[in-house]
Amino acid sequence: MDPGLIQLDQGSGGRAMHELIDTLFVSAFNNPLLAERNDSAVIEIRGERLAMTTDSYVVDPIFFPGGNIGSLAVHGTVNDLSMLGAKPLYITSGFILEEGLACGDLEKVVMSMAQAAREAGVLVVAGDTKVVPRGKADKLFINTSGIGILPPGIDISGRNARPGDQVLINGTIGDHGMAVLCKREGLAFENEIQSDAASLNGLIALMLDAFAGIHVLRDPTRGGVATTLNEIAEHSGVGIRLFEEALPVRGDVLGACELLGLDPLYVANEGKVLAIVPAQGADAVFSAMKSHPLGRAACRIGEVVSNDPGRVFLRTRIGGHRLVDMLRGEQLPRIC
């Protein structure tokens, strides 16, 4: 492994993080469950398939329009479980607090977690609290881990995309990343950009009811839609073509991205799911998405192709094609 020092971009969700995970974690913890590299692992206990996942949250600032680190920590873990088609049941929460954090802020965060958990129908069953001296952490970090139950017959994985599949998303892209970044940098637009952070388990249950044969579900968090689709293209050995004119981006998010020189395709989302669906099920899944409050702005944004395996291309408005690579470097640190 690299003899050097850890760099910020090794936590970005992009290329550098994937290299760190491959060279160190997957090889050290060598086992087929981890090597699957989905958002959650599928484990089996006495014949019952469960999904298990973990995420640490270090978002800065801890309060942002549309949520805070606490609600985000619940949504994120609920979503990671949901991306396998699992029904999330139980989560744990581990807090690392910086000495001097306002107790009122901690209370607000915990209350938001509790509300998010209630709304998503999961129970927080175990917790842990550490306090470190001032300057040894930044306000608070939260880890949430979770388990859920995987219904029989569901087989959703980043390895399952097949040529001919359609690529759907449940709404606009880049909202979370730009909400956090604008708040952090004190950028004021006419309307405050709101994070899309939300628990997607209800939406996904509806989509699976409509068509249980969905191939891939993945939430485009760190690294955004571009990086997530690159992962899927790599793991499935397929090409993915996006249609530029179909990509849904809010006007204010696009404006902020242009101002800051960011591409919304690489900006994090926390309430979005990319669904890759065989053509025969795509209409049913799309209708199910549209019928749910979190899927009203659903779009068909691309298709899976057999050429250029491992790569993602954007078909531009004028009919050209441009390579959409995985995120390189750190676009937005501490976005989740």
Next chain:
Amino acid sequence: MDPGLIQLDQGSGGRAMHELIDTLFVSAFNNPLLAERNDSAVIEIRGERLAMTTDSYVVDPIFFPGGNIGSLAVHGTVNDLSMLGAKPLYITSGFILEEGLACGDLEKVVMSMAQAAREAGVLVVAGDTKVVPRGKADKLFINTSGIGILPPGIDISGRNARPGDQVLINGTIGDHGMAVLCKREGLAFENEIQSDAASLNGLIALMLDAFAGIHVLRDPTRGGVATTLNEIAEHSGVGIRLFEEALPVRGDVLGACELLGLDPLYVANEGKVLAIVPAQGADAVFSAMKSHPLGRAACRIGEVVSNDPGRVFLRTRIGGHRLVDMLRGEQLPRIC
């Protein structure tokens, strides 16, 4: 809740942390599983009882005699599951890395985790990595969460201690806390004090094979033996009497404690289990402990009594009795 600021002692494992947990977490996440307040929660999935737990590790320094933050993170979570009598199966690991951490240090830590997991027979199935800018964390923090399976018929809980039960421990107390503290403060004794950090699932399986009716198992980590026994006394509504002459403390640990004005009863352990066992099973459990490499120095250190419910007393060498309260204030920050 307190309108003030978070204090170091709210993460100490002692009184202040218990108040924080009671007033905030247990009430916000209001559910009977969390309210049980054991090291792990017992959850039920399709009739199967599982144990689930989480812990974040912020130990400073990250390398200490007898282990490092990585091996500790595995041992700690394996032990929390084992303390319910569960067989630990799967764990997750969430890393928060400070930009600039030496990659070689991370590699050593991860390799130690992998080895500890192999030795304990658990699989690391999911992970997460975040990187925060320099000065926003201290080298690295690790969260490990885990699940295990609870054999039928086992009912171990901090609420189960009964008058007449014996209090056993598998070896010397205070080793981990003093190893970390001496390393951190650069205190050199003739021999370096070694942490006792170890996975106890093998030992505990043996103890349960010998006598399945063990009432309480608890690992005396933050806050030490004194705080852990106070928790048990409170939750079970019983008194606990310790015998001073029976408390096993290594000479070097005692020396370091005396030098620093610390009481080994309050110093953290990471490879110790307190077992509270009905008298009829105590000999069998004690023999099983003695037969295991991690229990060779096992001792009977006390008994459960009906008077003074919720309190722990020490019967001193000269026959007096002194109240052993829960830890107040922060004795040793960042010990795990």
